[in-house]
Amino acid sequence: MAVLDGDRVLDFGRYIAGPYCGALLADLGADVIRVERREGGEDRWVTPVTPDGVGSMFLQCNRGKRDLTLDPTTVAGREVVARLVATADVVIANLPPDTLRTMGLDHETSRAVKADIITVTTTAFGSGGEWSRRVGFDGLAQAASGHMHLTGPEGSPSRASLPYVDFSTATLGALATLVALRHRDRTGEGQLIEAALLRTALTWNSLTLIEQAVLAVDRTSTHNRSQTAGPADLFRTRDGWVMCSVIGPSQFRHWARMVGRPDLVDDVRFKDDLSRGEHGEALSAYMGAWCADRTTEECLRAMEEARIPGGPVLTPQEALDLPHVAQIGVFEAVEYPTATVPVPLARFPVALSGSPGTITRRPPELGEHTDEILAELGYDATAVADLRATGVV
Numbered sequence: 001m002a003v004l005d006g007d008r009v010l011d012f013g014r015y016i017a018g019p020y021c022g023a024l025l026a027d028l029g030a031d032v033i034r035v036e037r038r039e040g041g042e043d044r045w046v047t048p049v050t051p052d053g054v055g056s057m058f059l060q061c062n063r064g065k066r067d068l069t070l071d072p073t074t075v076a077g078r079e080v081v082a083r084l085v086a087t088a089d090v091v092i093a094n095l096p097p098d099t100l101r102t103m104g105l106d107h108e109t110s111r112a113v114k115a116d117i118i119t120v121t122t123t124a125f126g127s128g129g130e131w132s133r134r135v136g137f138d139g140l141a142q143a144a145s146g147h148m149h150l151t152g153p154e155g156s157p158s159r160a161s162l163p164y165v166d167f168s169t170a171t172l173g174a175l176a177t178l179v180a181l182r183h184r185d186r187t188g189e190g191q192l193i194e195a196a197l198l199r200t201a202l203t204w205n206s207l208t209l210i211e212q213a214v215l216a217v218d219r220t221s222t223h224n225r226s227q228t229a230g231p232a233d234l235f236r237t238r239d240g241w242v243m244c245s246v247i248g249p250s251q252f253r254h255w256a257r258m259v260g261r262p263d264l265v266d267d268v269r270f271k272d273d274l275s276r277g278e279h280g281e282a283l284s285a286y287m288g289a290w291c292a293d294r295t296t297e298e299c300l301r302a303m304e305e306a307r308i309p310g311g312p313v314l315t316p317q318e319a320l321d322l323p324h325v326a327q328i329g330v331f332e333a334v335e336y337p338t339a340t341v342p343v344p345l346a347r348f349p350v351a352l353s354g355s356p357g358t359i360t361r362r363p364p365e366l367g368e369h370t371d372e373i374l375a376e377l378g379y380d381a382t383a384v385a386d387l388r389a390t391g392v393v
Contacts, residue, residue: 002029003355007181009090010035011065012072012105015043016138016163017122017197018094019061020170025090025177026064027348027357033084033373034065035072038391040366050338059336059363061170063345067364068373069393072103076392081105083377085113090177094122096135107192116190118180120173126196138163138197145201146209153223169200171349222280230276231255231283234313235291235299241313242299244287247273251308258306259290320344334362367393 004025009032011022019034026032036044046055071077081104085091093105100106100121107119124136125144139159142148152158173195180191202209211217219227224243226232232245246255249272256264264270264286269279276283291299296312303310312318319325333342348357370393374384387393 002358002360004028004030004181007031007089008033008087009092010084010088012091012093012095012103013122014041014094015046016057016061016166017169017173017195018092018120019043019058020167021120021122021173021177022065022092023061023063024171024174024348024357027359028355029360030090032065033369034062034067034364035070035081035084036067036366038069038071038367038393044366049343050336051340052338054336054338054363059334059339059343060345062363063334064360065364066361066369066373067367068370069367070370071392072105074390074392076387076390078104080374080377080387080392082113084373085110085117087377088114088117089181090118090120092120092173096123097127111190114190116184116188118177118184118190118193120177120193120195122169122173122195122197124196125198127194131198136197138165141165141197141201144198145205146212147201147205150208150219150221152221154221157221164204165197165201168204169195169197172200225280225284226277227280228277229273230270230280231287232277233280233284233287235284235288237291237294237296237299240296242291242296242303243311243313244303245309246276247309252276254306255287255308258302258308259286261286332359334359336362337365 007025007030009022009025009030011019011032011034013019013022022032022034043061044055044058045053046057048055049059070080072081091105091110093100093103095103095105097106101109104110105119107117110117110119123132124140125131125134142159142165143157148157148159151160173193176193176195180193184190208219212219224234226245229245229247232247234241234243244255246252252270253262253265256262269282270276294302300310300312314322320331325331330346331344332347334345336343345359347359350357371384374387374393379387384393
């Protein structure tokens with residue numbers, strides 16, 4: 001029996017921060033119902049990978065769910081929402097507050113229907129501040145957290161290409177939901193959960209922000225080179241790139257011997273991690289020269305023998321093809337009706353020995369379970385036909 005078996009989650013989310021939270025809860029056994037516009041949400045079509053335009057974002061973030069199409073702004077649609085909430089344990093809705101009220105999904109309205117409901121919201125910047133009403137996505141949180149300032153070539157702030165803030169915020173939302181369910185088990189009380197992209201991004205950048213607050217060091221970007229240890233950088237080999245990340249005196253001694261410069265251990269410039277970070281450009285020059293005459297495989301073999309953290313810089317295809325990835329079971333090949341090949345969906349990202357997360361069903365097609373879900377809510381075939389005829393579902 002899965003941990004969340006018997007719990008129902010309504011997912012009114014969009015893009016990543018809401019839907020991936022729902023996907024994780026589905027992996028843990030919850031009955032997650034994605035409620036979607038009749039024509040499909042915008043996130044269904046982002047980065048299309050199937051002939052009919054379904055995107056990779058949708059496939060990854062909506063596995064394990066059932067799908068109901070609905071216009072919740074209509075009177076009949078709000079009635080469907082109320083019936084759904086009455087059967088649910090959790091409502092996920094990363095939508096603006098005004099939209100939540102219009103749809104009858106704000107926490108107070110939901111509580112009036114089911115007193116112990118748990119509402120999970122996600123905003124860009126968090127409530128209670130002067131930026132609270134601003135709209136935003138992952139990249140804006142990266143920018144406001146100080147992360148972009150320290151990323152990319154010097155003088156050229158750069159965004160991380162992957163939406164790490166969205167996925168992290170969704171994961172924290174799932175963690176908070178589990179906490180809220182445990183709290184409800186103990187007290188009988190539901191609650192309102194608010195995750196925020198900026199809060200996540202600031203937390204992930206907190207080590208740098210603490211340093212700035214205490215020491216006012218005013219760091220600027222050094223591209224791929226670490227500022228607090230070394231050598232830690234990307235290096236070009238004869239046939240590719242490798243990353244090396246040396247931290248601590250033991251690894252530095254091993255590295256110095258590996259590159260044939262044991263004398264660097266006694267160089268005052270490199271007396272500790274912080275000093276090595278401050279003089280990282282010199283260390284990168286030594287390592288760069290050493291890598292330039294060797295193939296990627298030769299570099300990696302030498303680093304492994306010296307027990308120095310190092311690895312190749314892989315293309316997306318090389319990452320998919322890496323034997324280790326298959327050996328640890330990151331992806332599951334899932335059939336989707338309109339996909340021409342099985343879709344490699346990333347499984348629940350943590351391995352649990354006793355209660356593992358499992359992809360229980362493929363991502364749903366648009367409105368695939370509408371009739372099924374409405375029947376569970378007490379609508380008979382005639383009523384469902386009326387809802388379809390009037391454009392409610």
